Amino acid sequence: MFTIKRVLMGLIAVFAVIQLIPVQRTNPPEADPIVFTNPQAAAIAQRACYACHANTNSWDWYAYIAPVSWIYVDHVMEGRQKLNFSDIAASIANNAEGGEGMIQRARAEEETAGGETGGAAGSAAELIDEVAESMQKGEMPPSYYYLTHYADATMTAEEQAILVQGMRDALAGR
Ligand code: HEC
Numbered sequence: 001m002f003t004i005k006r007v008l009m010g011l012i013a014v015f016a017v018i019q020l021i022p023v024q025r026t027n028p029p030e031a032d033p034i035v036f037t038n039p040q041a042a043a044i045a046q047r048a049c050y051a052c053h054a055n056t057n058s059w060d061w062y063a064y065i066a067p068v069s070w071i072y073v074d075h076v077m078e079g080r081q082k083l084n085f086s087d088i089a090a091s092i093a094n095n096a097e098g099g100e101g102m103i104q105r106a107r108a109e110e111e112t113a114g115g116e117t118g119g120a121a122g123s124a125a126e127l128i129d130e131v132a133e134s135m136q137k138g139e140m141p142p143s144y145y146y147l148t149h150y151a152d153a154t155m156t157a158e159e160q161a162i163l164v165q166g167m168r169d170a171l172a173g174r
Contacts, residue, residue: 018066023073025063028055030086034170041166044159045085047152048141052079055086060148075142083131088124088171095130096122124171128164135160 036042051057052075063072084091134140141153155163 015066021066023063023066023069025059025069025073026055027057028086030055032087032089034085034088034167036166036170038162038166038169041162041170044155044163045166047149048155048159048163049083050085051145051149051152052076052141053083053085055080055084062148083127088127088174092122092124092127092174095127124167124174128167128171131167132160132164135163 034045036045046054057076060072062068080086081094082091083095131140135155141149141155146153
């Protein structure tokens with residue numbers, strides 16, 4: 001009895017103290033936002049991807065509660081770095097540097113194997129291919145996003161195609 005109470009009080013104290021550690025929940029200005037011509041594609045991207053791949057994301061309440069907030073912020077920062085609908089130029093550039101992304105790696109392997117005729121490294125086309133692949137493989141949105149945003153995360157194959165085509169239209173010529 002005595003020990004359980006102590007342990008509980010200790011846990012509560014730790015929980016309270018970690019709330020004081022500052023967490024950077026930023027929404028930087030949109031440097032180079034994608035301009036979708038198809039509003040349906042825009043809506044799909046916004047509900048399924050923007051939570052982690054745009055600077056305009058709203059932070060859910062659990063983004064304010066440590067230790068969940070640490071993981072949350074980390075995923076958004078990492079997500080924005082890989083693909084940021086608010087900064088297409090940077091996304092294309094990061095994709096060119098790439099190499100660490102698993103999809104990027106798989107693509108490089110395919111290319112050396114002699115298949116694939118994809119665009120030049122670091123093109124919008126390459127970025128869009130990655131987006132398409134991430135969804136087809138079921139890697140994006142990540143499984144944990146379904147836990148809290150099931151309806152937002154769930155996409156039909158048709159919706160995936162609309163998003164990909166919407167990106168092609170929006171980024172034509174880049
Ligand atoms: C809940 C957060 C979250 C959501 C929602 C999300 N992503 Fe991601 N995404 C990430 C994180 C974190 C990474 C970087 C780590 C990784 O590659 O798994 C990432 C990486 C990526 C990458 C780069 C993959 C690589 O291997 O480098 C692509 C492409 C991508 N996401 C596309 C999408 C698309 C398209 C959507 C919407 C259909 C989406 N993501 C939704 C968190 C998210």
